[in-house]
Amino acid sequence: MSMGNILHAVIIYPLQMIIEVAFQFINDHIGVIPALIGVSLIVSFLTLPLYLESDRIQKEESEKQKSLSAWSNHIKKTFRGNERFMMLQTYYRQNGYNPALSPFKGMTSLLLEIPFFIAAYGFLSKLELLNGVSFFLIKDLGQPDRILSIGKFGINVLPIIMTLVNVLSSIVYLKDAPLKSKIQVYGFALIFLVLLYNSPAGLVVYWICNNLFSLVKNLFYKFKNPVKVLFIMGVTVTTGAFIMLNGKSGKWFIISFFLMAFMWSLPLLLKLYNRFFDRFLGVLSENKAYGLRIFLFASIGMMLLTGLVIPSNIIVSSPYEFALNGSLNPNWYIWNSVIQAFGLFVFWPFMIRLIFDKKPKIRVCMDLLFLGLLVCSLLNAFVFPVKAGLLNQLLQYAEDWELELGTIGIYRILGNLISIAIIFLVAVFISAKWPKPTALFCGLAGIGLLGLGLFNAVRINNGFKQYSEIVKRSDSGIISSSNSVNPIFHLSKTGKNVIVFGLDRGAGFFVEDILDEREELKDIYSGFVFYPNTVSYNDYTLAAQPPLYGGYEYTPARINLADKPLLTTREEAISLLPRIFSGNGYSVVMTDMPWVGETSTSDFFFMDHYEGDISSYHLDGRFSDLYLVEHSLDSTNEKESIKTRNKRNFLFNSLTSILPYLFRGSLYHGGDYLSTSTSVYNTDTTRTLNAYSSLYYLPALTEFDGETDAFVYFYNLLPHEPNYLDKPDYTYSIDNAVDDNLAASYDATYDVNAASLILIGKWINYLKENGVYDNTRIIISADHGAYVYSGLPKNGGINPMLLFKDFGADGPIRTDYSFMTNADVPILSVTGLIDNPVNEATGKNILEEVDKDNVFVELTYWTETTDVDSSHKIQVNSGDWYYIHDDIYEPSYWQNIDEKTVYDRTRESMEGR
C-alpha cells in the first residue's frame, strides 16, 4: 500500500463512507435525485458547525497576527540570524501564538473543504447509479448535461448555474472583505467551473445544492441572530413535515415525529447539558489532559475494535476462505480496515476536536461521546452479538433475516436500547467523577483489544501459511506442466472399487426434482437406490460430519458421552473407513474433507500416522485456473472485485456489529452494506468454481490401472457454494454472478446440487465406458442438507443426499423410503465386503453399533472452532434435541426431548448391545 493510498484511506475514505451510506439510504427509500440533494444537505449541515468554528479561528488568527505585527516587525528589523529567530519565538510564545500552525489556522476552511471536495468528487464522479437516470432537461445524470447545443457543440449549463450560485453566495459573504480575499474566492469559483465543467450532471447537481446551501447560510449571517432564525426554521420545517405525513406510512411518520420532537426539545437539551456541564464536568473541562486521554484512548479503542478485532475474529475461524485461492494473505483485509478505522475514528474526530479546542463544552462533549461510543460498541459487539448464521466469504450472513426488525422483535430492540442508554450514562458519570481511572480504563481496553487483534492476526498468518503448505503438498503431481491432469484415483478393472462421495450440504429433497428435470440421469445412475427419507444429526457441518465419516459411534449424543477431546473423536471418525479398507488390502485415497485437523482446511497431516496405502489430497481450487484457461474465461475481474468489495465491507461489517439492533439491518442492507457499487461481481463464484472444477476433472483424475482393490473418499463442496449456473447442463460461468446473497437462495442451491449430480453422472459414464462400473460400489452422501425451503417439518438442513449403488446393480434408479441416517454411509461402504469391520480406535464392530431406534437429532448452530483440543462436548442448547424415527417428513414424529433422556437412552442402548 503506497503512502498516497494510506493518506486517501485515512483522510478521504471516511468522508466517502458517510456520503455513500447517506446516499444509498435515501436512494433506497426515495430515489437518486432526493439522495443527491439529501447528501448535499446532510454534508452541509454536518460541516456547518465546523465551518462556523473555522471561520472564527481564521478571524481570530488574522486579528492576532495584526496585533503582533508591530513588535514582530521591530524584532525582525533589529535582530539578525539565529538571534532573530529566538527573539521572535519568545515573543510569539509570550503571546500564545504558534507560527508553525498559523498558516493552517489561516486556511482552516479551505483545508476542510479540500478533503470534502475530493471525497464527494471521487464518489459521485464514478457513481454507477447515476447512469441513465434522467431529471427534467438532463438526459443522463451520469454524463455531462449538454443541455444547450450550438450546432454539434454541446454546452453544459449546470456547471454555469453552479458557478453563478457560487458567485452570488460569495458576493453576499464578501461584502466588506478586502480585495485579496475577493480574488481568492472568485478564483476558486472559476477553478471549480473548470474542474467540474465536464463532470457527470449528477455531481454538478450535488454541487449546486452545496452552493445554494452556502448562499442561504451566508444570507443567514446577515441576520442579527442567525442561530435563532435557523432554529425557528428547523422547528417550522420538521413540524410541517410531521403534519403533512400524518396518516402516511408508519415508518416516515415515526421518523418525522422524532425529528420534530428533537427540534422542539433542542433548547431544553442544550440547557440540560449546560447545567450538567457546570455541575459535573468541571473536572474534565479543567483537566484538559484527562479529557484528551479519554478521547484518544477511546477513539483508538474504536479503531482497534472495528478495524482489527472484529474483522480478525471473522477471518481467524477460516483464513483460507478469504485467501482467494492462496493468492492473498487475508491479513491484507485487516491492514486495510485498520487504516480506514483510523481515519474514521481517530483522524477525523481528532481534527474536529482540535477545531473545537477552545470550546470546552463541545470538547468535553466529544470526549464523553467517544467514551460512550466505545463502551456501547463493546456492549453491542460482545453482549449483543450478531446472530444470523454463518458468515460467508463475502461477509453475508446465511440467516440474514435475523437482522430484520420484525424478526428481532420490539422487546429485544428496547432491551438493547435501554442497556445502551444505561451503560452510556454510567460511563459519563464515572468519567465526570473519576476522569483519571476512566482514562486508564480506556487505555487498558485499547491494550486488550490490540492484544486480541494481534493474536488473531498472527493466527491468521499461520493459518494462511499452513494452507499454502497443504496446497503445495497436494499440488505435487496433480497438474503437469503441460496443463494435463494426472490421475490420482487408480481403480481396479478386476478387483473391487468402493467410492464414497461426500457432497457438503448436498440436499436430499432436490434429488427427485433433478432426476425429473434431467430424465437421462435416471438411466445414467443405473443400479442406484435413492433414499429420500434420510436424516442427519445436525444441520451444520461440524456436528453433522462425524456420523457421516464414522457411523453410529459418532452421533452427537455418543460423542458427548464418550468424553474425549473433540479433535480426537473427529480424527477417529475421519480415519475409520480409510483404516478399515487399507487394513484389508485396499489402496485408499481421501480428498478435501473439511475440518480435518484443527482448521476448516483439509489438514491431512495426521493421517501420516497410519500404516497402509493411504494418500490424501487437497483438490478444492486446484483446477480452477485450468478450467478457466480451457474454457477461455477470465476471473481476474472477479478476484479483484471480491478484493475491492471485502476491502470495503470488513469495516462495514464491524460497524453493523457495534450498532444497536435497531439499525443493524439498515446498514447490513441485504449483505451489500449500503454499497452503491452495481458491479456484477458482487457474488463470489470462485468457491463454486473451486468445487465445480474438481468434479469436472473427475474423469481425468481417474484411471483404471489399479492393481489392488480401491477405496476412494471423494469430498466436494459444490452444493455448499450456491450460485446460478448455465442451463441445461448447469455449467459454471463467471457471467452468472449476481448482486445477491445466494447463501439462502433456493434456485442457486438447486443449481449447484444439479450440477453435482450431472458431473458425477459424466464420471459414471466414464466408468461404464471402461467396464469398471459393475465392480464398483458408489455412495453419494452428504453431511447435512441445505437451509432452504424443503417442505420438511424442521428444515432442509437435516435432509442430506443419500444414493447407493452396489456391485453389479442394474436398472434405472429407484427410490427407497426406508428410514436412513447418514451414519449409515460407513455401514453401506463395508457391508458384504469386509468381514469384521472393527473401529480400531474403540475396538467395536461398526455394524453392531447401528441404532435406528435412538436417532437423536440436535439443531443447535455450533461453530466451535478454536479449542477442539480441550473441548470434549458438542454444545447443544436445551430444547434443541429431537427424537425422530421412521419418517422424517411426518411432523408428529419429531419429538422434542430433554437432554437427560437423550443420554439415558443412548447409554441404555449401548449397554444393551
Add this chain to the structure above:
Amino acid sequence: MSEDDPALSESGYKYVKCRFIGNGNAAFAELNHLRADICLSTTPGLDVYQWKRSKHVKKYVHITHDVCAITAYRMFGVDYYDSILLPNAMMIDELREIEQKRKLPQKEIEIVGSVYVDGLMRQYDSYGGKEAKKDNTRTTVLVAPSWGASCLLNKYGSKFLNALKETGYNIIVRPHPQSFTSDPELMKNLQDEFPVTDSFSWNRDNDNFAVMCRSDILISDFSGIIFDYSLTFGKPVIYAAAELDLAPYDDCWLEGEPWRLRVLPELGKQLDESDFSHLKETIDAVLHSQEYKEKIEAVREAALQHPGEAATRTVDYLIDLQAKVTAQERI
C-alpha cells in the same frame, strides 16, 4: 569559566562545590537538565537563547552584576526568572512596566544592594582608597568605550584621540576586549597611529580595577563602566553622545527614558564633537566641578542601597527561598 579556573581547585569551602560544565552545547545540555532547588545566575536570556529552564530547578533567581542594567539586557532578558535581586529600588517600576506589557506574571523582587560594587569598594579600600592614586601630578584620563558600530572609537577614532593627545594629559585607552574581535582593522590602525609614549598608553589588563583607580576622569560612551567608575570612585565622567540604539534592549519597551540614561547628566558631562577643539577645558571643568561631586554622591546613595551588605542579603534571601520551596513541596 574555563577548565583551568582556579575556583575548580579551591578546596577551602565547606558548602561550595565548583564544577566545569563544558563548552558550547555540552554546557547548555548540562544547564538545561540541571537539578537544583534554586539556580542563581547573572546571565540574562534564560529560556530565550539556548539556555532553557530545567524542569528540575524549582526557582531561578537573577542577580545583576551591573548597577544599572536590569532593562539594559537584550530583549526578554530576565522574563523567565522567578526572582530578581536588585541593587536599588529605582528599577522596580521599569521591571513591572515590562511585565505588564508582556502580560507576564510578577516576579519576586528583592533589594539586596550590589555585590559587585561592594567588591569594588572593598578592593578600593584595600588599595588605600583615594590615596592609591599614582604619584603623578599630571591628570590621567581613562578612555574606556564600548564596542560596535556606534561606539566612541568607531565614530570619532583618531580625530578624538588627537584632540585628547593635545590636552597634554596622561591618556590610557582601554578598548572593550570585544573591539579586537569585531573591529581588528580599526584597532590596528589606531594603535599604529598612536603608539605608546610616556603620556599615551593602551591598556588590555584582565582586571580594569587598577587602571580605573589610577585615573582621574573617565571618558566613555554608554557602558556599565560609567556607573562602576563614578559610583565606586566618586569620580566624574565624560560620556560621548553616542546615539545609542535601544532597539535590541528591553529599554525600548519602556514608555519613558530609562533611569540609567536619565541619570547620566548627574554623573558628568556629555561629549559633543564640538568639544574636541577645547577638550582640555572641558575635562578640567568636569574634573573640578563641585556640582558633579555632589550629584554623584546623591546618585550613589540612591543607586547603592545596603552598601557592604549585598552578599549577606543575597544569601539570606536564598536561604529563605529554599525554606519556602521545601515547605511548598511538603504541601
